Amino acid sequence: MSSIQSGRVSPSVKYDRSQGLYVPARSFTYDELAALYNQTRLDYIVPMPMNGKRMADYVQQYDVDLDASTLSLAEDRMPRGVIMLALREDRSWITRLGLVAEQRRHKVGQSLMEKSIENSRQRHVNRIQLEVIKGNEPAYRLFEKLGFTEIGELKVIRRPPGMPGLDIAPAVDSLTPLDASGIQECLSLRDERVAWTEETSSLLKSRDLRGMAASLPTGENGWLVYQYSAFELTHVALNPAVSEDMALALLYSLHKQYPMHDTKIENVPVGHTAVPAFRALGYLDAFSRIEMVLHLR
């Protein structure tokens, strides 16, 4: 059993009563980090548990810096909470913040957030971003208190397997698969701001990224990129400023090609032009996140 699962971490770590005890996430295995994270999220609105493999993929795909990510420990070495910090150029992303239930309302969350803001400053970050699940009022209030401001709302949507209805089959002039260089080229054209998890850097680190390009009878061209796995399609990205018709054509083709796959799309901005196409193809809202930022300079 790992030290996290057994409840305590290595006693060799020194405890400073005035500072608490902060240990870089680098000191733990992915299985240990996943176990602690799961422990903090048992009673959350959306628990989203992970295993070691999912944690390792998460760290790699989203550029989480384990030296800048932190576990908070009590004097008896019992874990109190965890926070992760991802870094890209002059930006950072705070993620996987979780507190063990009995440690809430003791300012552990605030201390972890302050630690992450400090870690961001030390790494010359200009802008910190994060998302909070809509309805998690204590977290939202904490982020506001620390100076974060709301910039938008994102939806997590999913579609169960099933062939799309023929009654919505759109007219398409041509549909061609994209190879790896075509995918890279398309993604390099993205100029709209998207959530950290859906940025081109995140997508290009995905295993088995696939794509397709389409032309409509109107002459409009578009593309769609997605991550394929045996059971699930995720990380669906559409060309910038995609029209409703093009979104419908591309998504229809995707689900016609993979009618047995479950699909999950994270962080679709509310008001995105593809939302009517998602609805027409049977996507459901799972939950929403509020996106917030803090400018350091």
Next chain:
Amino acid sequence: MAHIVLIEDNPQTARMATRLLRDRSHDVQSFQTGEEGLLALFSSSPDLILMDLGLPDIDGQTVIALIRQQPTLAGTPVIAFTAWSPDVARNMAKAYGCDGVIAKPIDTRMFAQQVEAFLHSSPVEDSTAKAE
């Protein structure tokens, strides 16, 4: 007595659910991950599947979608077991082909009856809801 497969990653919730169902003489097989649950389901024919929607390896909805694609399990009731808000849970359960929803946390006085209601096709009101 019914054969019930429980797929639930929270050990405390799984222990509690198992104990409450075994107290009513049901045969309960419990699994903590979607993969373990699926492997077991492909070689068994339970009377009911109780499915947590948030699992550490594969999302519960994806597991349900895979169960529903198995001809041998097509008629087996699948009940979503979740702390999600009732509306979202009901819509998600219906879309993924579940027969109903049981809300978390477990109501120890009602839980076994809630599950048994789906075995007998007459759901208990309040925290248990049919998906259709």
